[in-house]
Amino acid sequence: MIGREREAGFVGKTTVLIRKDMRVESRGRETLLPMMMFAFTVTLLLAFTLPGGPIGGQAMRLPMGTLPASDVLAGFLWVTVLFAGLIGAARTFEVEREDGALEALLLVPMDRSGLFIAKALVNLTYVVALQLVLVPTFSLLFDLSLARHMGSILAVVALVDIGFVIVATTFAALAARTRSRELLLPILSLPALVPIFIAAVELTSAIFAGEPTGAVAGTGWFGVLIAFDVIFGIASTITFEFVLD
Amino acid sequence: MIELRGLTVAFGRTVAVNDLTLDIDQGVCGVFGQNGSGKSTLLRCVAGLLRPARGLIAIDGDPVNLSDEAFRRQVGFAGHEPGLYRRLTVMENLRLFGSLYGVGATRIDEVVANLDLARFSDTRVEALSAGTRRRAAVARALLHEPRILLLDEPYANVDEDAAELISSAVRPWRSNGRVALIATHGAKKVKAFANAGLILRDGRSVMHGRYDRPDTADASR
Secondary structure, three states, X not given: OOOEOOOXXXXXXXHHHHHHHHHXXXXXXXXXXXXXXXHHHHHHHHHHHOOOOOOOOOEEEEOOEEXXXXXXXXXXXXXXXXXXXXXXXXXXXXXXXXHHHHHHHHOOOOOHHHHHHHHHHHXXXXXXXXXXXXXXXXXXXXXXXXXXXXXXXXXXXXXXXXHHHHHHHHHHHHHHOOOOHHHHHHHHHHHHHHHHHHHHHHHHXXXXXXXXXXXXXXXXXXXXXXXXXXXXXXXXXXXXXXXXX | OEEEEEEEEEEOOEEEEXXXXXXXXXXXXXXXXXXXXXHHHHHHHHOOOOOOOXXXXXXXXXXXXXXXXXXXXXXXXXXXXXXXXXXXXXXXXXXXXXXXXXXXXXXXXXXXXXXXXXXXXXXXXHXXXXXXXXXXXXXHHHOOOOOEEEEEOOOOOOOHHHHHHHXXXXXXXXXXXXXXXXXXXOHHHHHOOOOEEEXXXXXXXXXXXXXXXXXXXXXXX
């Protein structure tokens, strides 16, 4: 064969796909920008709506009763991440759908799990970039002292993000070749994401309330997150081939 | 080489390919027919991108299976859409698919030169004219020198000079145990170098035969 060179392996091809997605995003800015805009708008609205000042142990009076402020803020933080993340996830295969590149990619001789890992890592990059802006902004606006709990918050964010992108990427692939994909993605993924976001809110609330790291780590919610990530990670990697077909 | 046995594809109540049975030997085969005759559907089925409702497609006796990496390696497909990333340049697209197929820079340069794409190497696909985009799509499909080359309307929006470039690039598929199926309305362009032709009407074969062996040409259905 003319010009045939040593074919890249699994890691090489996966890296090529990640670089491609990053290059496309750097030129189009069609994924990260709307995610950021959504998160910024929600945070700004919350800053005007919720009372300011230190919230450790504080209670918030809401129409349905009094709630610890840490619960309310943890809920708002993760709801913002969830919906901003879904905006990004909905675009996971859009670059492939444009001009039929998805079919060209489906014919490439590579393990489909490489495509899944590439897409999941790209989505993870977007969600992490979002949180690099969102979490410090939340911390500033609502006077959360997160510096003392940096380890706990990083662990929670990492575990939730991994589980989130695994589920979102899998269902984005499932919806990619359907006409009603924008509708299908949230319908399919939101029920699957409920356990992980409940765990996220419970753990983050404890951190916001200033509970010591040991107490946060001792809750069963960390176990839920780890189990979710491992089970969905393995299942998605194995089944991605069939999901795309 | 390609065997179709009772191939039937339906989209809802519309039958696109209807109980098609034929053998396609090595070489370039033109697939002709009016709009809606089943040309594109046939090519997508052979590529494994579409599952038939009934029937079998086999390559050298092995059923077409998109899950099979070895099968995917043999296929080059350019459909109605170019199958390129519009925000990447022509060269970035070819290098991307080159990396995924293990194709080196020499072959990429050769394909670019053969299809006269050098001037557009650094142009993003979204900025290309429809005809140049078509040529880039053909370049992408034949980059890895697939055994089975499937081109759907490669001459659409392409001027005479560019059409000749495409025909020249496909000519090597006339021999060496490879097959190229070219679905087109431009029968004249393909007949000029094809080994065989297939005419479809309403999803059925009305004529299938070889130009290089006129005595075997017959109406198969």
